[in-house]
Amino acid sequence: MSKPVVAIVGRPNVGKSTLFNVLAGGRISIVQDTPGVTRDRIYADVTWLDRTFTMIDTGGIEPDSSDLILAQMREQAQIAIDTADVIIFITDVRQGLVDADAKVADMLRRSHKPVILVVNKVDSFQKYMMDVYEFYNLGIGEPFAISAANRQGLGDMLDEVVKHFPEDSTDGEDDDIPKIAIVGKPNVGKSSLVNKLLGEDRVIVSDIAGTTRDAVDTKVTWEGRDYVFIDTAGLRRKKNIKEEIERYSVIRTVTAVERADVVVVMIDASEGVTEQDAKIAGVAHENGKGVIIAVNKWDAIVKDDKTIYKHTNKIREVLSFMPYAEIVFISAKTGLRISRLFETLDAVIENQNMRIQTGVLNEILSEAVAMQQPPSDRGRRLKIFYMTQVAVKPPTFVIFVNDKELMHFSYTRYIENKIRDAFDFGGTPLKFIVRERGEKE
Numbered sequence: 001m002s003k004p005v006v007a008i009v010g011r012p013n014v015g016k017s018t019l020f021n022v023l024a025g026g027r028i029s030i031v032q033d034t035p036g037v038t039r040d041r042i043y044a045d046v047t048w049l050d051r052t053f054t055m056i057d058t059g060g061i062e063p064d065s066s067d068l069i070l071a072q073m074r075e076q077a078q079i080a081i082d083t084a085d086v087i088i089f090i091t092d093v094r095q096g097l098v099d100a101d102a103k104v105a106d107m108l109r110r111s112h113k114p115v116i117l118v119v120n121k122v123d124s125f126q127k128y129m130m131d132v133y134e135f136y137n138l139g140i141g142e143p144f145a146i147s148a149a150n151r152q153g154l155g156d157m158l159d160e161v162v163k164h165f166p167e168d169s170t171d172g173e174d175d176d177i178p179k180i181a182i183v184g185k186p187n188v189g190k191s192s193l194v195n196k197l198l199g200e201d202r203v204i205v206s207d208i209a210g211t212t213r214d215a216v217d218t219k220v221t222w223e224g225r226d227y228v229f230i231d232t233a234g235l236r237r238k239k240n241i242k243e244e245i246e247r248y249s250v251i252r253t254v255t256a257v258e259r260a261d262v263v264v265v266m267i268d269a270s271e272g273v274t275e276q277d278a279k280i281a282g283v284a285h286e287n288g289k290g291v292i293i294a295v296n297k298w299d300a301i302v303k304d305d306k307t308i309y310k311h312t313n314k315i316r317e318v319l320s321f322m323p324y325a326e327i328v329f330i331s332a333k334t335g336l337r338i339s340r341l342f343e344t345l346d347a348v349i350e351n352q353n354m355r356i357q358t359g360v361l362n363e364i365l366s367e368a369v370a371m372q373q374p375p376s377d378r379g380r381r382l383k384i385f386y387m388t389q390v391a392v393k394p395p396t397f398v399i400f401v402n403d404k405e406l407m408h409f410s411y412t413r414y415i416e417n418k419i420r421d422a423f424d425f426g427g428t429p430l431k432f433i434v435r436e437r438g439e440k441e
């Protein structure tokens, strides 16, 4: 089930970052060896009551002249409207109601997205409550008074946010169809690939209305099997506002990746793999999705018998945090190896859903332990009792040990490699949870 997306919008200095950080708490998932996306805190997962949502910081307003501020606020609001299920519009009781607030409120109201009006810096209710009422004038409903800095009023605000989430149950019918997100930096050929798929006569296409947001997903049938390509309408529409801005492409990537089973990360062969590609791929990695690296524009480069090898090596090096990723070399323009891409998709989907019997797993485990002794520390040696698979998409394993502290990262990786040697888990990350025996489930 995909997580709802909540975007925070507001003028400079009203307290967006403060609110973002308070809500995200320590929960911003930073995977150590993944490059930067979450480090600049564009998004974070937040859990309130029993609901988890992705919060995005649309950010990026420079306090310049007031004209510029308004233009940037509009852009920010547009990003929120395009990507979020619920928008938190944050204002500042001390600055009071200003003209730009009213203009952005109009824009948000017309979008028909749920908007939660928040008035920040209400550090004292007695002192500021009269000023808060002024914000009713924006015409977007009841203002929620909070103090982000003092963590006041956040519960009521979150109750309201959660109320507007779409029902968890989508129509059910399409849930079995694998969802594919095509991501990549601007100009890499995402639209061309989708258009190619749409143009192929072996492909049957139908637009299905997006369930949670305005995006229109595209259903594609390839050799009798169905796939849903996410947010392709957005990709086809494109370039109406400055989509090139990196933040927007990351946000778009995050929201598409969240909903996907498999992510196709496109890389431009004529440019080679870059840090920006690594950031985008990092989003898929952190979300535990299946990953295929599609090296596009393969038609456009001069090749010899070592070209594939060189590209592969460079990709493995830059994307070293995802050695499991599959790589295919394609041309969206000529259609080169599009069928290979589909075959790889099928394989990755199968691998993501594979379940290994506990008996077999533990055979692998005891063999692994016999071949390489588990680590020890200060006279105490790690004992591994038992391993079992508890989930798919991604395949998730629980390892029971005597002492979690002794389970070194490199030993987990060693066990992972043994499992990968035995089964074809290509294209999917594997997740390991280490538990001490006797610990509660």
Ligand SMILES: Nc1nc2c(ncn2[C@@H]2O[C@H](COP(=O)(O)OP(=O)(O)OP(=O)(O)O)[C@@H](O)[C@H]2O)c(=O)[nH]1
Pocket: 010, 011, 012, 013, 014, 015, 016, 017, 018, 019, 060, 061, 120, 121, 122, 123, 146, 147, 148, 149, 150
């Ligand atoms: N008194 C008070 N100050 C606050 C509160 N929340 C944030 N601030 C202060 O307001 C200032 C701006 O906060 P930020 O979170 O950086 O605001 P922002 O909206 O992210 O600002 P930009 O990055 O410029 O868009 C900081 O000095 C905060 O300490 C609050 O609840 N009460």
Ligand SMILES: Nc1nc2c(ncn2[C@@H]2O[C@H](COP(=O)(O)OP(=O)(O)OP(=O)(O)O)[C@@H](O)[C@H]2O)c(=O)[nH]1
Pocket: 184, 185, 186, 187, 188, 189, 190, 191, 192, 193, 235, 238, 239, 296, 297, 298, 299, 300, 330, 331, 332, 333, 334
């Ligand atoms: N030679 C060659 N050119 C390609 C290929 N795929 C795309 N292009 C070209 O690359 C340019 C960008 O392609 P788009 O499909 O618009 O790229 P995009 O990733 O959708 O771009 P944004 O919407 O800006 O993110 C266009 O000029 C395409 O014709 C390919 O396989 N080979």
